[in-house]
Every structure is written in structure tokens, then in C-alpha cells.
Amino acid sequence: MGIGISDHHIAGIQSVAVKNNFFLFIRPTEDDSLRLIDAGYATKSMDIHDKSSNWGPMAGFVPCDKAFCKVPDGATPQAAFVPHDHGLAHPVQLTLNAKVISQFEGSKIRRLSKAEAAIAPQGLIPAGPAHVPANFTTGHTMRGGELPSLFQVYKALGAPPGIYGDIYFVIDAKYRVWWVDMGTGPAPARVLGVAPPRQVTMRPLWVWAYDVAGGRLPVTGDYDIWALVPHVSTLKDLSDHTIISVDKKDHGNSAASEYFKRIADELNTACGRAGNTVFNHGAEAQNYGFTQKHDAEILMVPPVNDTSRVRKVSIGDMTKVLAEIQHAGYLVLLNRQWTVERPKLMGKELPEVLVELKDLRVAALHEAVAASRTQGNTDPRRQQIKSMWQTAASAGVAADRHEASSKLEPQRAMIKEWYGKLRAALDDLGRPLEVLATSDFPSTYRKASDAAHQLQAALEKTATAHMMGGGENDRARTRRALADQEPAMRELMAFWGTPA
Known part of the structure; x- marks a missing residue:
């Protein structure tokens, strides 16, 4: 953990980069999601807009009730929540396994002893006569404050303010997760620290899930590609790489080039996830309608057979990295929203x-x-x-x-300033390798000549300007514009020793 993708996937992803000679940049995935990816859970696509959680037993999952997400915005759990399907996303009661529970203990949840559960601050498990919490069917009863061996009570760790001072969950023998509804009334008075009988309700903790391999798997975060940067010599058809089309997929619309779609399929297969994908949508560098803020670090996968070269790069150094790989013949296509005075950020214009x-x-x-x-x-x-x-x-x-x-929101101003530095680095033809090393490149590494670099820079600017193809007429105009760059492409192919 810690690098932003599963350790089990690094070699596979890098093998695809080597085979196709591209640099891959990925927005790091949180450790909570990586644990669940390794455990075989599904990953969310474009049709699930709710945020994941980073606390409690649902850490890394995507709760249907916003109160259990990482940013609840003051929401409280909905006792009367009625789940319903949203397209191909289905609400299911969260079910864990023993391995995930053990990983969560001490960081996301703390198991209460029977004594602690019996006198928990809100009178969680009431002492006294036999009692079965409403809506909780186990076939067993709680007697005299004892906790049946069938289930365990956990206190959530790291819960954001605004939900409860304390919040508890129950995990039963089938590893199903329930949240404890204390009700809205005042807590009963205590005698010698022991709570009197009190009705509490165990309510299912609902999370979003997909149908995968005949079953429904709760979803966690996926892998977000920030940019896919191929070497010029590998491009057979420039429009195949530069024309972005919006596909109406089962799990929501996704904007990507034909080249990107093929690579995404290869990456999922290399990760052993062809039927339960981890790469689900287009790259951020070509995301014009829903531009994200920049992460502090980006994971870089270079096209070499050395997993030690896979590493995080600060967003500040990314301006130099992109310039250094373009100077080595890799075609960097930029998000044109980074270049404008007031770009859309997260789908919204400046009010x-x-x-x-x-x-x-x-x-x-x-x-x-x-x-x-x-x-x-x-x-x-x-x-x-x-x-x-x-x-x-x-x-x-x-x-x-x-x-x-x-x-402007600080992130918008930062993006605009960052792009200015990137443009200056790209235009500095004589710059040496500063962040990267020759070991980050294939053995054929060499810098482009000034003439070749100028051709490539012109190609990048033209391609970026024409990347968004809407209808068929727009795509036809884009292809005509790109056809004007064919002479430059042939010269570049000749420089890199590849027949046009």
C-alpha cells in the first residue's frame, strides 16, 4: 500500500506500458480502496456519483446514505432510508469478510468487549430482561447485558463530526453490517454506570454494488488515469489517439479515444480484472466537461521492465516530467480547460x-x-x-x-498557474533531464532534434485544439484538420526510424 495502486497490479500494468511504449500517469487510489480491490470487490464507474467513506466498517465502500460518506456535510443517518436501484447500481447490505475486518480493527473500528457493549455510553446493549432489537433477526436474544456469540459490536473510529458523538455497528455471524439506531430521545438515566433497558434498532448499512460474475459485489474506488502518453512512433492513425468520443456505456457515459479504450482493456486484463474492471473511464487530461483539481502527487508508470521506477511524482515536478518525455518523442496531449481564463472545475463555472x-x-x-x-x-x-x-x-x-x-477558487488559479509553467517547460527545447533519468526510458532513448521537436510541438497544439469531437460532422472536421498534420507525422516517423 501507499503507492496508489495495488502491489499485485504494478508488474501487469507496467508490462502493458512496455509493450505499447507509453508513459502512464494515474491519480493515486486511497489505501482503503486498495485493500478492497485486493479482496476482489468491484470498483465504481460513472453511474455512481456518491462519495466513498474513509471511516468505520464501510471505509473504502460507497454508502447509499450520505451520512456514512467521508464528507457527510452534517447529515445524520436516515432511519427510514429505503434503498432503490440506480441504473445498474444496486443497494446491498454491506457484507465483509474476516480478512477485511481484521485489517479494519484498530484503524477504522474497535471491537467492544461484552462488558463494554453492555454499558456503552448510549446504553447500546440494555441490561435486564431478554430483548431482541427491532428489525434484527438472529434467532437469539440478549439476556442481562450479555452479548450473543453470534455477533460483535464495534465502535467506529475516525467518524467526522456532525453524526453522533459515538456511533456503533454490529457485524453478525454472516459478516453483515448493521448500524445502531439510538433513536432521537434522551438517553435514560444510569444507575452505577449501568444503563436501564432501552430499545435500540439495528438497521442495515446499505452500500452500492454491481452485478459481477453472478453475484452482487459492493463497489470501492477505481483507478483514475490522469494521462496516457504514447510514443509518436507507435501511432498508426493520429485521429485514433486524438478524437475523443462519448460512449453511452452501461455504467454511464465516458469520454475517451479509441486508442485509450483498447489500452484500458489491456490494462484490466493485465490486472486479472477483465470481468471485474478497475479502469473504468477516460483520462483526466482529456476530461473537458468535469475537470478535476490536481492531486498533490501523480503515480508514474514508465515503459521499462523495472518496477522500482514506478513512483509518485509531485504535481509541481509534473510540468518538467511531461516536458522531458515529450522531448523524447512522447506525444503529450493536454486538457484545453487548463489553458483558459476560467475553466470548468468539477463541472461548474465560476458563479x-x-x-x-x-x-x-x-x-x-x-x-x-x-x-x-x-x-x-x-x-x-x-x-x-x-x-x-x-x-x-x-x-x-x-x-x-x-x-x-x-x-477564482484556489484550485482553478493553481491549475492556470501550473499550466503556464508546463507550457514554458515544453517550449524549452534544450532542457536536460532533471526529474527523470535515462533508466525511465526504453534503451532506444534519445532526445528529439530541434526540428523534430518543433514538429511535435506543432502537432501537440493542433491535436489538443481538435480533440473534442461531438457528432459525426465534428469528427469529420477534426479528421480533416488532423490530415493537415500528416507531413509532420511522416517527418517525425522518419526521425524516430519508423516507416510512416
Whole structure:
């Protein structure tokens, strides 16, 4: 653990990189998810939008109830939660195995002794007469504060504030997980530290799952590819690598090139996960509609047969790494959202409310709102309202660009600054290897000549500018634009010793 992918998958992934001569960059996966990937659980795709958890027995899984996620935002568990399917994602009661439970003990959960459970702070296991908690069928009863051997009580560790001061879970003999609903009333008074009888309810802990190999497996986090960077000499058709299409897949839409899709299939097979995939969607470097913030570190898999060269690279050093591999003939295609003044981040534009609207903009917006309320939605009026909004927006950009930039979320500003450094490094033709070493490259490593590098830089800029192909007409225009680069491609192939 700790590197960002399972130790069992490193060699397989690297073998695909060597075979196809590409550098692979992966956003590190959290250790909680890596444990579950190693245990054979499924990984989530684009149709599950809920966040995973990082505490309690559901650490690494994706709870259906947001209160059990890593960022509950003050939510409390829903006692009346009714699970329902979401496309091909199904709610199931979380079921663990002995190995995962043992891995969680001491870091995510703490097992309570029978005595502790009997006098837990909320009166978890009531002392006194026989009692069977509602909605919890075991065929056994709790007597006099004793805990049946059929199940164990655990206290969650690391629970974020805003849920309960303490929260407890029960794991039964079949390793099913239940959360303990204390109810909303006040805790009963204690006598000599022992709680009187109190009704508590064991409720199933629901998590998202997929149908895999005839059964339903709870999902955990997958492997997110940040960038896939092939050597120019391996590209047979530039459009195959640069035209991004959105596939309507069973588990949600995914934007990726044909080249990427083939490589993703190879990577899943190399990990032994062809039927229970760990690579599920396109690369972040070509994710235009839902740009993510940059991670502090990116995992780099170079195309060499030496697993010691697989390592994390800081996001600051990534500007140099991308420049150094491009100077060695690898085609770096960038996310054009990194280049604009106000890129989308996590699918959202900078809200206009963050910019102080003055003068013309205030007047135009007030008039537009008033007109929309009084005039209805007749076509001429809609056009006038649209024009007012456009005037307001353009005035805002022109008058308050500096103010708007200063109010960008820190991550957006960091991405823009980072891209500027990357562009400078890419354009520095004479830079030596600074972060990488020749051992990170195949034995055929050499730097491009100035002429070859200039051709490749032009190719990268053209390809990046035309990467998003929507409908068939858009893709046809993209192919025509890329065809103009064929002479440059032939020259590059000649330089690298590969017939065009």
C-alpha cells in the first residue's frame, strides 16, 4: 500500500506500458480502496456519483446514505432510508469478510468487549430482561447485558463530526453490517454506570454494488488515469489517439479515444480484472466537461521492465516530467480547460455572483428579470432578455477580469498557474533531464532534434485544439484538420526510424 495502486497490479500494468511504449500517469487510489480491490470487490464507474467513506466498517465502500460518506456535510443517518436501484447500481447490505475486518480493527473500528457493549455510553446493549432489537433477526436474544456469540459490536473510529458523538455497528455471524439506531430521545438515566433497558434498532448499512460474475459485489474506488502518453512512433492513425468520443456505456457515459479504450482493456486484463474492471473511464487530461483539481502527487508508470521506477511524482515536478518525455518523442496531449481564463472545475463555472455587478450589468439584469416575469416567454422577448444577459456577462468580463480572477477558487488559479509553467517547460527545447533519468526510458532513448521537436510541438497544439469531437460532422472536421498534420507525422516517423 501507499503507492496508489495495488502491489499485485504494478508488474501487469507496467508490462502493458512496455509493450505499447507509453508513459502512464494515474491519480493515486486511497489505501482503503486498495485493500478492497485486493479482496476482489468491484470498483465504481460513472453511474455512481456518491462519495466513498474513509471511516468505520464501510471505509473504502460507497454508502447509499450520505451520512456514512467521508464528507457527510452534517447529515445524520436516515432511519427510514429505503434503498432503490440506480441504473445498474444496486443497494446491498454491506457484507465483509474476516480478512477485511481484521485489517479494519484498530484503524477504522474497535471491537467492544461484552462488558463494554453492555454499558456503552448510549446504553447500546440494555441490561435486564431478554430483548431482541427491532428489525434484527438472529434467532437469539440478549439476556442481562450479555452479548450473543453470534455477533460483535464495534465502535467506529475516525467518524467526522456532525453524526453522533459515538456511533456503533454490529457485524453478525454472516459478516453483515448493521448500524445502531439510538433513536432521537434522551438517553435514560444510569444507575452505577449501568444503563436501564432501552430499545435500540439495528438497521442495515446499505452500500452500492454491481452485478459481477453472478453475484452482487459492493463497489470501492477505481483507478483514475490522469494521462496516457504514447510514443509518436507507435501511432498508426493520429485521429485514433486524438478524437475523443462519448460512449453511452452501461455504467454511464465516458469520454475517451479509441486508442485509450483498447489500452484500458489491456490494462484490466493485465490486472486479472477483465470481468471485474478497475479502469473504468477516460483520462483526466482529456476530461473537458468535469475537470478535476490536481492531486498533490501523480503515480508514474514508465515503459521499462523495472518496477522500482514506478513512483509518485509531485504535481509541481509534473510540468518538467511531461516536458522531458515529450522531448523524447512522447506525444503529450493536454486538457484545453487548463489553458483558459476560467475553466470548468468539477463541472461548474465560476458563479457570476462572485463578481460584483455594477452599472450596466445591474440595470440589465434587473430589467431582464422584470421582463421575464411580466412579458412571458414570447420569442422576441426571450431574444431581448438573452441579449441583456450577454451584455451583462461581457461587461463583467471586461470590467472585472482582475476581480473575477482573484475570486477564482484556489484550485482553478493553481491549475492556470501550473499550466503556464508546463507550457514554458515544453517550449524549452534544450532542457536536460532533471526529474527523470535515462533508466525511465526504453534503451532506444534519445532526445528529439530541434526540428523534430518543433514538429511535435506543432502537432501537440493542433491535436489538443481538435480533440473534442461531438457528432459525426465534428469528427469529420477534426479528421480533416488532423490530415493537415500528416507531413509532420511522416517527418517525425522518419526521425524516430519508423516507416510512416
